[in-house]
Amino acid sequence: MLSRATKLVRLGRSSADLHNAVNPPVVRGSTTLFPTLAAFRASYSGVTFEVARYGRSGTSTVFELQAALADLCDAETCIATASGLSALAAVLGAHAGAGKQILIQSDVYGPTRILAETELVRQGCDVRFFETEQQLESLICSATSLVLIEIPASLTMRMIDVRSVCHVAHAHGIPVCCDSSWGTPLFFDAHGLGIDISVHAATKYIGGHSDIMLGLITGSYAALASTRDWCAHYGSTAAPDNCWLALRGLRTLEVRLQRHQATATQVATWMRDHQKIERVLFPALEEDAGYDLWKAQFSGAAGPFIVELSPCSEVDYERFIESLRLFGLGTSWGGFESLIMPAIPHNLRESKEFPAQGRLVRLHVGLEDPTDLCADLEQALEWLSV
Numbered sequence: 001m002l003s004r005a006t007k008l009v010r011l012g013r014s015s016a017d018l019h020n021a022v023n024p025p026v027v028r029g030s031t032t033l034f035p036t037l038a039a040f041r042a043s044y045s046g047v048t049f050e051v052a053r054y055g056r057s058g059t060s061t062v063f064e065l066q067a068a069l070a071d072l073c074d075a076e077t078c079i080a081t082a083s084g085l086s087a088l089a090a091v092l093g094a095h096a097g098a099g100k101q102i103l104i105q106s107d108v109y110g111p112t113r114i115l116a117e118t119e120l121v122r123q124g125c126d127v128r129f130f131e132t133e134q135q136l137e138s139l140i141c142s143a144t145s146l147v148l149i150e151i152p153a154s155l156t157m158r159m160i161d162v163r164s165v166c167h168v169a170h171a172h173g174i175p176v177c178c179d180s181s182w183g184t185p186l187f188f189d190a191h192g193l194g195i196d197i198s199v200h201a202a203t204k205y206i207g208g209h210s211d212i213m214l215g216l217i218t219g220s221y222a223a224l225a226s227t228r229d230w231c232a233h234y235g236s237t238a239a240p241d242n243c244w245l246a247l248r249g250l251r252t253l254e255v256r257l258q259r260h261q262a263t264a265t266q267v268a269t270w271m272r273d274h275q276k277i278e279r280v281l282f283p284a285l286e287e288d289a290g291y292d293l294w295k296a297q298f299s300g301a302a303g304p305f306i307v308e309l310s311p312c313s314e315v316d317y318e319r320f321i322e323s324l325r326l327f328g329l330g331t332s333w334g335g336f337e338s339l340i341m342p343a344i345p346h347n348l349r350e351s352k353e354f355p356a357q358g359r360l361v362r363l364h365v366g367l368e369d370p371t372d373l374c375a376d377l378e379q380a381l382e383w384l385s386v
């Protein structure tokens with residue numbers, strides 16, 4: 001079997017052969033034309049989002065990306081959607097409903113939690129949040145239709161034991177969905193650990209250049225059946241141009257991630273040892289609470305992590321952020337450039353124990369030189385009068 005690095009170069013290029021090109025063409029289209037009535041009819045018996053039928057169910061460019069991701073993730077199939085959040089909305093929506101219960105890890109990506117607390121609850125769905133496998137087990141009941149986890153959790157960087165979550169849920173016949181965006185298919189083998197439905201915000205590392213919005217859902221045909229129907233019925237669709245850019249991003253995913261990992265580890269270690277830093281939440285650091293689970297479940301660490309500054313005034317905190325030159329102030333991560341944003345997990349979590357005292361920021365370490373990044377952080381940290 002080919003390694004994932006080799007697969008990244010080869011996958012998703014079958015339609016390029018028709019044009020004697022290296023890359024597949026971008027096929028944009030609303031209408032699909034058929035040579036015969038029989039071919040037109042046949043398109044309606046194929047799997048939605050895998051056969052050319054009408055633009056809403058995809059073109060060859062979308063199919064190329066989906067097939068590449070499915071192969072890379074050792075999954076049967078993949079569905080592309082307009083954004084990472086729309087992919088999560090599709091999975092949640094497909095499993096929600098009056099009389100059903102959905103169990104969600106408490107510190108998931110903020111918009112995922114908001115979606116569950118508003119739209120799912122409005123449908124009459126019972127939404128409950130859990131922190132540990134023990135809490136999960138105690139909440140499971142006959143109405144439970146889905147368990148949703150995210151690893152590491154967006155703003156707490158908390159690691160959960162995926163195998164044991166799957167063990168608990170599967171014992172009751174309940175599917176588990178995981179937001180796998182941080183690890184990407186290269187560092188995190190979601191399906192190998194037992195996950196039924198894996199979601200990637202391809203907006204982040206798969207796109208890799210901060211210029212697209214895209215979501216990808218992988219799993220078996222059976223696990224994705226209701227999600228596929230939901231996407232078809234609600235008109236969920238991914239733009240061919242974005243899928244083409246995601247295919248381009250895939251080619252360099254392995255080299256980019258290796259560099260993100262090396263630089264993030266160097267910057268995180270430097271920050272951990274800095275006197276104006278209270279702590280760094282990055283599972284690849286040995287003293288991190290999630291280190292053992294990270295080692296056991298991941299083959300690498302990506303670029304975003306959380307830093308708790310030593311207690312300081314609001315003015316100092318703002319000056320620190322605004323005086324950085326190499327870290328742009330903005331949401332998101334996964335692009336080639338470094339970013340910083342204020343992190344406020346206590347707004348998103350029931351648990352009161354977090355954060356401790358200092359103020360939090362989330363860094364995304366890009367592809368810049370780590371020495372330059374540390375020098376930039378050093379000059380900005382001088383604003384903190386600790």
Ligand SMILES: *Cc1c(COP(=O)(O)O)cnc(C)c1O
Pocket residue numbers: 083084085086109150154179181182201202203204213214215332
């Ligand atoms: C960004 C992100 C999403 C949402 O993806 P979009 O493409 O921005 O909608 C979902 N989950 C995680 C963990 C993310 O970081």
